[in-house]
Amino acid sequence: MKFFGSMEAKNDELHIGGVGVERLREEFGTPLYVIDEGYFKSNAQIFLDNFKSDIFETRVIYASKAFTNLYMANLVSELGLYTDVVSGGELYTALKGGAEPQKIYYHGNNKLYEELEMAIESGVGTIVVDNENEYELISEIAKNDKVKVSVLLRVNPGIEAKTHKYIQTAKDDSKFGMSIFNEKTKKLIEEMQRDEFIDLKGIHCHIGSQVFDEQFFFASANAMIEFAYEVNESFNLNIREINLGGGFGVYYTEKDNPFELSEFLKKYITIIEEKLKSLQFNVETISIEPGRSLINNAGSTIYTIGSVKETITGLQYIFIDGGMTDNPRHALYQAEYEAGIANKINAKKTQEYTVAGKLCETGDILIENVMLPKAETGDILIIPSTGAYTYSMSSNYNRMQRPGVVFVENGECRLAVKAETYDDLIRNDVART
Structure with missing residues (x-):
């Protein structure tokens, strides 16, 4: 052991x-x-110390679905991490645990109307839109409340990471998000851009969990940046954030061979910086969402x-x-x-x-x-x-x-x-x- x-x-x-x-x-x-607790704190510091850049802001967002409660929500906030929630219950826990609403990202493929109302009325910083129907719900609530809602659109870059089929999340037929190869995705982006109550600030992806080959993350980052650049130019958008999700593999048994996190994160930043520079594309924020790799x-x-x-x-x-x-x-x-x-x-x-x-x-x-x-x-x-x-x-x-x-x-x-x-x-x- x-x-x-x-x-x-x-x-x-x-x-x-x-x-x-x-x-x-x-x-x-x-x-x-x-x-x-000490080990969790040291893991968080590895992310905060190594996932940083001189040319864009970085955010480390804790994926609370891995493990959360009031104590944990408070600790996450105290350490300066952002919080990722995927349900009304996780959102409620985060807020009651002391998370700043502006530092919360709300995910999920089927957010209920009342959950979206709670998120918007609580001042949640970012809602990650999964599909057309969800966008319509958010737009309706925002219009009724006369507020502008900041969103990311979850897209699938088509990267089939090598992991268990139940935790592959970026395939073209995934239940999450919309394919970057689907014309419907671009039409939705165009519609959101025209909506006066929606601030489409960027895109999000998550390729899966327990991924041990760092090349999948690098390929996904490149694909996401290219897609963001394409739609930014095509629709005269103001893409300010690219959220690359999490999924970094961890050790359970001797069969697992996770990469060394600090070195990986530095390489990750370098690859992202080089891709942005090659396209002369300025993005304000790059985010990642570790969960298992922080707490497991x-x-x-x-x-x-x-x-x-x-x-x-x-x-x-x-x-x-x-x-x-x-x-x-x-x-x-x-x-x-x-x-x-x-x-x-x-x-x-x-x-x-x-x-x-x-x-x-x-x-x-x-x-x-x-x-x-x-x-x-x-x-x-x-x-x-x-x-x-x-x-x-x-x-x-x-x-x-x-x-x-x-x-x-x-x-x-x-x-x-x-x-x-x-x-x-x-x-x-x-x-x-």
Whole structure:
């Protein structure tokens, strides 16, 4: 198991942020999401320090769909990051967490009328338009409110990044955005340009997630700049921003080979600058939207091991007190993880196990064929690199309570989300009378 951030072994016990796993279990119970706050901050600083230019403004926008809550929204704002939201709920959380409305980008392929109303009336800085129908809704609300709304148009540059098909997002047949090769896209741009209540300030794309080949990002940047230049000249626009999205791959297991971020970001800036100079095209702002690459390796999940079971075929199971309700990614994407027994982190790995949850579902598997020390009831299992798309994708299937979230740093624990109780499970139920 690879250690990240402040992880260290002390007397055979894993510590994160200066806090031992036994203390975490005792104070907060399990399952528990644990966030290394110091490591998240250092990741954010890598982006802020290296994605910058002398010829245009740069913005690092945190993709909050990866992981958000009030504590996180406040931390993101405090660090000087912008915030990307994709629903009314994420927008509400960002605003309540202290995000400046002007520093929020609102995404999504099917924003509801009432969500768009909330965004516009809250003063959200940028709405990313996905399609013609959505533009019409925004225009109607803006006209009714007599306000001018700043927007980007999401376009697809046709870059098919090598990643899981469910997280490819810039193909020509993607559900997101409009193809740069479709004449409808240019017609929409022309219509938006004529709309007195719409400020079309630029374009946006996102080629996918967990992309490890940096060349896909470079190709996408070049394609986006060329398209922006073309429409800028054709329709006498004032394109001021190009948002290149995120998708930077991260480590989950030894099979993953992510690029070194600081060097990549410097090359990214150079390629963007050179392309703009070659076209003599002045753009005020270039934005990117990291999510997973900021939070994933800063997060771990700890569980208490219950039964350890061997089948007639010799398959060894570890059963934990959580499962696919707190991490559905293996069931959904066949995602792979590493693991460790955190209360005996230095012990020799002697046994191959499959880690299964307690849900009444055959597919409730978190990890297959992982080598671990001999597991015993009461041990603490840790799965690292679970900061992204675990808590945010959790559910109450089988009436399971969602785990709590704790941030750790310098020996201190800060509870960010309380673990749900049975009362929480029925809070919104209406009994039959």
